[in-house]
Amino acid sequence: MFELNNVFVKRGGKEILREVNLGIGFSERVVLTGPNGSGKTHLGLLLSGMIYPTEGTIIVDGKNIKDYELKDIRRISGIVFQEPEMQFITMSVEKEILFGLQNIGLNHNEMKLRAEKIKSMFGLDNLWNKSPYQLSGGEKQIVAIASIVAMEPSFIIFDEITTFLDRKHRERIYEILKQLRCGYLWITQDFDEIPIGERLLVLEDGRIVFDGEVEPLLKSLEIDSPLNRLKRLLIEEGLEEFL
Amino acid sequence: MISIKNVCVKYNGRTILDNVSADFEDTRIHLIVGPTGAGKTTFLSVIIGFVKPDEGAVAVPRGDISDLRNRMGILFQFPEEMFFLEKVYEEIALAPISRRMDRIENRVHQALEMVNLSPDILQASPYEISYGEKRRVALASILSYSPDWILLDEPFAGLDRRGINMMVGVIKNLKERGKGVIIASHRIEEIAAICDSVTLLVEGRLIFSVETSMTDWNEIYSAGCDVPVSVRFSMALAANGINIGYPLTIDEAVKRLKETRREER
Numbered sequence: 001m002f003e004l005n006n007v008f009v010k011r012g013g014k015e016i017l018r019e020v021n022l023g024i025g026f027s028e029r030v031v032l033t034g035p036n037g038s039g040k041t042h043l044g045l046l047l048s049g050m051i052y053p054t055e056g057t058i059i060v061d062g063k064n065i066k067d068y069e070l071k072d073i074r075r076i077s078g079i080v081f082q083e084p085e086m087q088f089i090t091m092s093v094e095k096e097i098l099f100g101l102q103n104i105g106l107n108h109n110e111m112k113l114r115a116e117k118i119k120s121m122f123g124l125d126n127l128w129n130k131s132p133y134q135l136s137g138g139e140k141q142i143v144a145i146a147s148i149v150a151m152e153p154s155f156i157i158f159d160e161i162t163t164f165l166d167r168k169h170r171e172r173i174y175e176i177l178k179q180l181r182c183g184y185l186w187i188t189q190d191f192d193e194i195p196i197g198e199r200l201l202v203l204e205d206g207r208i209v210f211d212g213e214v215e216p217l218l219k220s221l222e223i224d225s226p227l228n229r230l231k232r233l234l235i236e237e238g239l240e241e242f243l
Numbered sequence: 244m245i246s247i248k249n250v251c252v253k254y255n256g257r258t259i260l261d262n263v264s265a266d267f268e269d270t271r272i273h274l275i276v277g278p279t280g281a282g283k284t285t286f287l288s289v290i291i292g293f294v295k296p297d298e299g300a301v302a303v304p305r306g307d308i309s310d311l312r313n314r315m316g317i318l319f320q321f322p323e324e325m326f327f328l329e330k331v332y333e334e335i336a337l338a339p340i341s342r343r344m345d346r347i348e349n350r351v352h353q354a355l356e357m358v359n360l361s362p363d364i365l366q367a368s369p370y371e372i373s374y375g376e377k378r379r380v381a382l383a384s385i386l387s388y389s390p391d392w393i394l395l396d397e398p399f400a401g402l403d404r405r406g407i408n409m410m411v412g413v414i415k416n417l418k419e420r421g422k423g424v425i426i427a428s429h430r431i432e433e434i435a436a437i438c439d440s441v442t443l444l445v446e447g448r449l450i451f452s453v454e455t456s457m458t459d460w461n462e463i464y465s466a467g468c469d470v471p472v473s474v475r476f477s478m479a480l481a482a483n484g485i486n487i488g489y490p491l492t493i494d495e496a497v498k499r500l501k502e503t504r505r506e507e508r
Contacts, residue, residue: 036374168467
């Protein structure tokens with residue numbers, strides 16, 4: 001698991017994250033939300049070992065995250081970004097999947113087996129030989145996820161990955177999430193995506209201001225999403241039968 | 244009015260826009276929707292002249308076509324990533340200065356007012372202001388040369404609730420100031436109720452371009468796009484035999500449902 005102890009991230013005299021104390025298990029499905037500039041992306045980067053805390057420690061499976069080698073971190077936590085092109089390196093979808101596998105030190109046979117498995121799990125047959133840059137926005141994002149899932153990390157961070165996707169592609173990705181065997185941190189601005197997680201974290205101004213279960217929140221209509229506004233108004237107007 | 248006539252755009256042997264025709268009236272808010280890869284960004288690029296169509300043309304009556312770049316402004320996705328000057332003032336003043344316009348300071352202040360920002364922000368660095376403010380400064384940096392038309396590509400992407408509401412307010416404001424606005428967005432929850440026309444593009448083809456009240460939201464939903472919650476609700480009601488049309492706000496949906504119930508009794 002990840003244990004964040006009194007973590008601060010400071011940049012140019014500004015505290016981006018402050019006093020963050022958190023434990024997150026590798027199998028947990030966590031949604032992280034909060035306004036722009038509240039520190040969500042930095043928390044995701046911390047958990048993926050891309051940045052280190054300015055103060056405080058992050059202990060991963062009993063060892064300080066700073067003491068891991070990058071390839072070992074990649075086996076523990078993967079990250080998918082909002083703009084998938086940021087993580088493409090090769091010129092075909094197949095090579096993109098293989099590239100990550102090579103980096104975590106798999107041998108040739110293991111790589112081939114793993115790639116075949118991912119190809120069928122994500123339905124990538126038609127895209128396999130295409131350049132990732134030629135794909136549509138939704139396809140790119142699915143390939144980016146596939147290349148991370150292929151490495152079979154214990155935990156994946158998804159940083160607002162549905163921002164540019166239409167409803168159909170978003171729904172496809174939600175289906176893929178359900179198939180994942182690992183836990184994840186799903187960073188989003190969209191309150192409709194809160195049910196993706198079992199646990200909700202809310203950041204405001206660098207601090208965790210909410211940490212709790214999603215289920216009771218969904219029942220209480222407390223989350224200020226358009227759908228909940230509609231439900232609340234129906235109740236107010238005595239139209240509960242249409243909920 | 245902007246008239247797009249039989250526009251085709253091909254790229255690397257692929258057809259990005261396929262015989263698209265549409266008219267956009269001045270001083271209105273026009274919404275372009277469509278699934279990812281429908282050609283929305285290319286469509287905006289054709290209108291402003293960044294992409295030359297392989298066939299067809301864009302006609303902008305009243306005026307010289309060479310003047311197009313001064314009469315239109317476009318904001319692509321994440322425009323704030325393009326900031327490179329030290330002060331907000333310099334970012335906003337850049338466009339009118341490079342066009343050798345006069346009264347620069349005046350123009351900067353006017354642009355700032357249109358995006359609901361206070362002059363205090365002018366001396367700040369564009370990197371130290373909030374995310375929502377950055378997006379509005381980027382918009383001010385094209386408003387400062389007073390274009391008649393503003394083209395916005397996914398203006399709500401990455402903004403939080405507050406930022407989105409601010410942006411919607413600014414867009415309404417632009418219309419009141421007599422600007423025409425064309426918005427490509429797949430996020431339409433907040434904008435549907437204030438737009439005057441809706442255009443649906445799917446795989447480069449124009450499915451329809453109609454007044455908002457005539458919009459077939461079912462078609463938009465089937466194309467894989469989002470529709471406002473109020474529309475989703477009315478679709479669910481319709482499946483149960485209750486017709487409230489396509490209300491674009493939650494309040495309107497509930498009001499219409501109440502009326503329908505009253506009539507039944």
